[in-house]
Amino acid sequence: MDAVANLAGLANLNQERRLIEAAQSDPSRFAELYESNFHRVYAFVARRVSNRDEAQDITSEVFHQALRNLGRFRWRGVPFAAWLLRIAANTLADRWQRVARAVEVQADEARMENSADSAEDPAVERRAMLFELVDRLPADQRLVIMRRFVDQKSIREIAQELGRSEGAVKQLQFRALETLRSKMTNTSEEQS
C-alpha cells in the first residue's frame, strides 16, 4: 500500500514538473498551477494575518510574483507549493517589517520558517482542503455559507435575499457543514 502511495506521489510530482515547464515556456499555462495551489497559499496566508482583505491582498501578490519569476524556478524535486509558500512567507515578512518594528521578531520567525515544512503544515492543508470543498458544495448551500461566514449576514437577511424561510436557510447551513465534515473525513482517510 505504501508503494502504491509513493508511486502516486511520484506521478503527481512528474505531472507538476511538466506543468511548471509548460508554464515557463508559455505563461498562459500558469493558470493550471494557480488552480491547484490557490487554496493552499490562501490558507497559509490567512492563518498569519488578521483580516480577509489583507489575506487576499498578499495571496494576490504572491501569485503575481510567482508568475513574474517563474522563469527563475529550478526543479529540485520539491513541490511547487513550497516555492509559492516561501514567496508568501517573504511577502508577509516584508509587510510586517513595513508595518512596525515591533513585529520584527515575528517577521524573522516567518522568514526562518522552512517553506517545505509550511507546505506540509497539517493545519494549512486542512484549511486549504476545507476551502476547496466549499467551492464544490451545491450552489444553494455554498451561497448560504458565503453569506453567513464571509458577509456575516444573519439567517433572517439571508432568508430575505433567497426568498425562503429562516428554517429552510438554517437547514441549508446545517447540511452544508455536515457535507463539509463528511468530505473532510473521507478525504483525510483517503490521504492517510
Add this chain to the structure above:
Amino acid sequence: MNHLPVYDELDHAIDQLLGQADAETHNGPELAELLDLAQELRDLPRDNFKTRLRLELEWEAAGRTVSVAGNSAQQPVLAAKPEPANTESLPGLFGKVWSGYPVRRSNMALSFALHAIMVLAVGAGFVAVKSMKPQIDTHPYVSVHLQPYEFPVGNSEMHGGGSGGAHEKLPASRGFAPPSAREQLAPPVALQNREPKLPTQATVIAPEMTLPKSSEVGDPLSALRMASNGPGAGGGFGGNAGGGVGPGWGYGRGDGTERGCCDGLYAIGNGVSMPRAIYAPEPEFSEEARRTKLQGEVTLLATIGADGRPRNLQVVRSLGMGLDEKALEAVKTWRFDPARMNGRPVAVQMNIIVNFHLY
C-alpha cells in the same frame, strides 16, 4: 429524522462565533466538529476572488494589464491593499498603491514619455511660428483681359468713303490721303489756303495707319496730277458726297461708305462678336521685374484676323522691365475663335490687357 433543534442550536452557536449573540451556550459534542469547521470558514476568501485573481494573472501572462475595480459592487476591490488611509483609485507611476489595478510601470513610463514628446512638439511649433518672419510670396501671377478696341470710326462696315468736294469738272487729283482722326474738322482740299485764319490739319475719319509724309494730298487711286478736289460734294477728294478720300461715300478713306478704311476691319459690337481666346498661354514674368517686384498692366492693340491669329501687335500702354516684350511674345502665340458677323468670321481690332502681379 427531525433535525430542527440541531439546526437552531448550531445556528445559535454560529451567531456566538460570529459575535452576533451574547449569551454563551454549551454545545453538544455532535456540534463541536461542525463549529470547528465554522471557525475555519470565517477566513474564507470572498466570493469570486479566486476567479478574478486568475483573470488578472491570465491578462498579465498575456502581457497586458487589466482593471478589475468595480467588478463586484457587493465586495471591496480585489486585492485591495491594506493601507487604510489611502483610497487612491487610479494607478500611479510611482508607488505601489494601485487599488486593484495591476499596472506595469514600463507602460506608465512609456505613456509619460509619449505625452512629454507631444507637449514638446506642440511647444516647439508655437515657438517656431512666433519666430518666423513673414515672407512675401513672389510667385508671379498674370491675368489677361480682352477688351474691344475702341475704333476711331463708326460701327458699320468700314470701307471708308471718299467724296468730291468742289463741284469741279476734273476728277480728284492724285496724292496721299491725309492723316486719320476721330473727328474731321477740315476736309482735305487740293488747293489749300496758304494763309488761313485758323490753321487746321485736314483729316479723314479712319483707323490710324502709317502714311507717307507728303504735302500733296489727294486721292491715291487717281492718275490726275492737276490739283482738283473732284466733281463730288462736301469737301475731300472724289466723285461722291462726304468728306473723305476715294471713290466711296462718307468721311473715310477708300471705296466703301461712311467712315473707316479700306482694309476690311470691323468694330466689335452691333452684330460683330468678340473673339474668344482658345489657346492663351500666360506670359512669363521677367526676372528683372520679379526682382524689383514690378507689377502693373501692359495693354496691347491687336488685330485678330478671320483666321483667329493675332497680327499687328502694338504696345498701347507700356510697363517696362521686359514685361512688354514678354506680353508680346506670349500673345503672338495665341489663337482665337475669330469675331463673327452674321456667322461669318471677320477681322477686328481689340485691346489685350495683360496684368502682371506678384502675390
